[in-house]
Amino acid sequence: MDTISDLYESRADLPKYRAVAQAVETAVRQGRMTPGDRLPPVRDLAWRLGITPGTVARAYTILTDQGLAVAEVGRGTFIADPAIKPRALLPDPPWSVEATETEMRISLAAPKLPDCGQVQLVRDAFARLAEHPAQRLLNYPSRSAFRPAREAALTWLSDTPMGAVEQEDLILSHGGQNGIGLVMQAVLRGPRPVVLVEDLSYPGFRRAADLLRAVVVPVPMDEHGLIPEALDAIAARHDAQLLCTSPEVHNPTSIVTPAYRREAIAEVARRRGFHVLEDDCYRIGARVGIGYRALLPEQGWLVASFSKAITPALRIGFVVAPQGARADLRRVAEHGFFGLAQPLADLAADVLSRPDLPRVLAAVREEYTRYVRVAVNQLGGHDLRWREDVPFLWLTLPAGWRAAQFVRAAEAAGVQLRAADDFAPRDGNAPHAVRIAVNAQVPLAAFEDAVGRIRALLENPPEGIAV
Template identity: 60%
Template sequence: MTVEQNIVTDTIFDLFENQASGPKYRALASALRDGITHGQLSAGTRLPPVRELGWRLGMTPGTVARAYTILTDEGVLVAEVGRGTFVRGEVEKAAPLLIESGPREVTESGDRMVSLFTGRIPDLGQVALVREALARISARPAPGLMDYPTSRAFAPARQVALEWLSDVPLGQVHHEDLVLSHGAQNGISLVMQAVLRGRRPVVLVEELCYPGFRRAAELLRAEPVPVPMDEQGIRPDALRELARKHEAQLLCTSPALHNPTTIVTPPERRREIAEVARNCGLHILEDDSTFLGQARCETYRAMLPEQGWFVSSISKTLTPGLRVGFAIAPRARRGDLRRAAEYGFFGLALPLADLVADLLARQETKQIVRAVRERNALYVRSTVNFLGGHELRWSEEAPFVWLRLPPGWRAAAFCMAAEAQGVQVRAAEEFALRDAFAPHAVRIGMNGHVPLPEFEQAILRLRRLLDDPPEQILV
């Protein structure tokens, strides 16, 4: 932060300290308004980013963003895409966007549709790294190119993969417990094939969940059943009741970072869920493929050595193009997992496994992953800066945010209105089972393929829709 920004932050802190008690966002808005009125914050002053000011004032970034939103709506502040929030000077207020029927061409920051349908990571050196690794692999002696791959041939790649996951508390693990899969989705299917038995087995999933759980279950003619959640994730009491009622065999969950809501299941709740699974003979498949941070607590595989399975991938941290993931079985069930892969597709192509071993062992790869995480966090912070005044769930370790829509909006209508303005987002209905209730909410992906100014322009369009829903929606 510059000296000027420090002075502005300290000025705002002093103004805020002099406010009467009440909701923090209103007190902050009042402090900023007073500072502008009395000249302590002059026209053109750039206000601190919401995260930095929130830290200084001891409040959440969303609270700061809500105060900024109030004053922006009043015309006291102006948000400039790609630059920040300023005390209004000689800047014309942006005209409201109008909802049109059907898609239109976008002209504000280019003429392409901005897809925030899913998280997409930018190229921060991965392409060059993969090309260099391919060149190294192609130069090696490769007698295995004329044979079917064997389990022994994959051992070096499995060992490197375990080292790649070394910060994840997986319990006692050996490289033979791990199978290389074609992405996390394939890993989920392999685990289900290894676990599920009978004509119509039941798979429990979170009431809002990654759609791949449902699709994998349906492909195997299993019945997915939703489990109610609260602010800490799956409710243990509901899990116990449904596991017994349906004689469920497997629970699929994303406790490190729930997709789509970004809920993190704390250790105590995890232990309660693990105890239910232990008593009910329920296996747990944990998928952390969308989590971009460092592990916070033990995985279910560590808590349940005989019933815990783990799936991850490199799609959200390195590249989705290689389609490489990891599935890890309980020690006693690794043969079942290996057979599911061998009987299904004989395992990864050996050159691809060698490429994975080469890439994941390199220090440059780890540096790129850190850069990817930092870039994602930048996009998340920008999103919070614009949308934090609304009911937003977010984490800098997530490639998406979860937005509950204000009264008047329905998810389907909002998605159509957003697409008419050149922005694609994903409705909550896509994360619910077909006949289940879905909240009026949307998931917004962090698209790192889009330059930050263009991304911010897209988020600003969403903000305008949220702040000023058209009359025809309010029925």
């Protein structure tokens, strides 16, 4: 630490984060630090130099991007061996690298996955894919050729209680959003069908419905999810055909719908005759309750993906049809895009079948948990809803703040958030709340610094805000 401190002091003309990075570079060049040497913990070095942890974290990110240092999850950051090829840079930086130190921006608008080994799994799968027979890369895909991918997907979903299911009941989609659209195409009938959604819900439900000229009607919810009595009345009034819901991880609040409430909702669906689409894309932890496909064998649909647990880059999702509806689902997929590309299906089957996958998924969950705990430690004194295995937190703002206003203030402080308005119906009343996503692609100290800026806004509102 003394070496970095001495070299840092001689670079007072540079931005602080660059002064730290150049101090380490010089120490390596002069032989005062060698491959394998551990860089000081971010907080320790920040305290020694009298700067913020976020500034040191940014310097360490520059060093790892240049290949001069390597960060190891749970161990720290080390001087890299120059003989080892540095990791490729992320094409979409999790923060704005063009910003100055005082205006460094970190996006907490959408979750960003840590790399806990899944990138290597995907790379290895691509290498094996290149060895496939030529005919598999020359012909249109067939139903039988997709069987290994469907079976691997069912294994991936084996902890989801969804009743009797066969691999023919499942298709692969281009991510969860595409899967939602496919279900709507298979279910909705008539010129202006009605789709029900939670009062606060994933915006993709509304977007998919808009494309099909469907009317979206919100249903009131409480701390346990949808209110069955309100659902019953609204479904009857509007002759609803489909309900879209997220009982395991409600986006954006992280609410879990308890078993008794799911059963009451399923009873309403049976009585009123509408289908239920369960979106299970955000779950990365253990399943909590029974699925709507099990509760409603002829009306329950499941949409899932591995975007939140493995990678969103491949755009691979899964749709499971209820009993008697597999032909409708298959027809929509085949008529719409002839099914997933065969190499992509083979890639999914390969990744989902790797023996290392459970270990990687456990590491992803553990890493997310570290970030969530940091956020809770910072914001636990406020009205915060969170779960350790969910990559976002829901913050209800104190009196005086408006969600849109708070998001603008956070943006000015260098942190991007999503307001409750993004999850509310266009003509509805959104609560004064924000969703804080976990960005696990920035160092933990940088994430903590960003959450600290949020806390500072909550505790020091600007003039004109009455609290």
